Amino acid sequence: ILNVEQSPQSLHVQEGDSTNFTCSFPSSNFYALHWYRWETAKSPEALFVMTLNGDEKKKGRISATLNTKEGYSYLYIKGSQPEDSATYLCVDSGGYQKVTFGIGTKLQVIP
Amino acid sequence: NAGVTQTPKFQVLKTGQSMTLQCAQDMNHEYMSWYRQDPGMGLRLIHYSVGAGITDQGEVPNGYNVSRSTTEDFPLRLLSAAPSQTSVYFCASSSDRDHEQFFGPGTRLTVL
Numbered sequence: 001i002l003n004v005e006q007s008p009q010s011l012h013v014q015e016g017d018s019t020n021f022t023c024s025f026p027s028s029n030f031y032a033l034h035w036y037r038w039e040t041a042k043s044p045e046a047l048f049v050m051t052l053n054g055d056e057k058k059k060g061r062i063s064a065t066l067n068t069k070e071g072y073s074y075l076y077i078k079g080s081q082p083e084d085s086a087t088y089l090c091v092d093s094g095g096y097q098k099v100t101f102g103i104g105t106k107l108q109v110i111p
Numbered sequence: 112n113a114g115v116t117q118t119p120k121f122q123v124l125k126t127g128q129s130m131t132l133q134c135a136q137d138m139n140h141e142y143m144s145w146y147r148q149d150p151g152m153g154l155r156l157i158h159y160s161v162g163a164g165i166t167d168q169g170e171v172p173n174g175y176n177v178s179r180s181t182t183e184d185f186p187l188r189l190l191s192a193a194p195s196q197t198s199v200y201f202c203a204s205s206s207d208r209d210h211e212q213f214f215g216p217g218t219r220l221t222v223l
Contacts, residue, residue: 004153032209043115043201044154046211089153093209099144099169101153 006102020076021105023090027071034091080109117215124192132187134202143185147198192222
């Protein structure tokens with residue numbers, strides 16, 4: 001993996017369903033991984049900053065895990081709500097001058 | 112706190128014109144960055160600053176200049192606008208390099 005890759009690029013889920021998506025990043029020279037939530041017509045807002053292999057972080061119904069050895073992170077949303085509809089960005093912060101954003105996963109929660 | 116503010120929100124330029132995008136933050140953050148967002152691509156780093164008086168290039172610096180004379184302000188200058196610079200520009204700040212970034216509302220720039 002040379003860049004940050006996120007999958008899927010988009011998905012639609014029904015309200016109440018749980019969902020997850022993946023961020024893959026170069027496992028060498030890892031420094032920190034960030035997740036941001038980006039609603040349409042707004043600015044990205046930070047969800048999590050993760051630095052240690054095995055990290056698990058949680059904020060309400062949203063949680064994330066980190067595997068630095070294999071270079072991936074999962075974001076989970078439990079019981080999706082329409083207000084969860086947004087693009088979720090993964091960012092590899094390999095030192096400040098090597099900030100690499102993924103394209104994002106666009107989530108649409110259908111009421 | 113206003114957080115990170117950007118002006119203008121929208122701007123239309125003709126090829127060859129110059130302009131400055133303003134960015135200010137009131138959180139006393141040392142780190143500030145400029146990104147551009149283009150369709151089908153992730154946010155790309157243009158320039159960044161780790162403190163007043165210190166700036167450095169990011170991934171796509173060509174055609175842009177920055178300065179950081181105060182902790183609060185980090186303007187981005189387009190020297191001679193080109194259609195390829197049509198984009199949405201975001202300014203961000205953080206207290207440390209591995210801390211969360213706070214983003215401004217963005218400036219939508221069109222170069223004709």
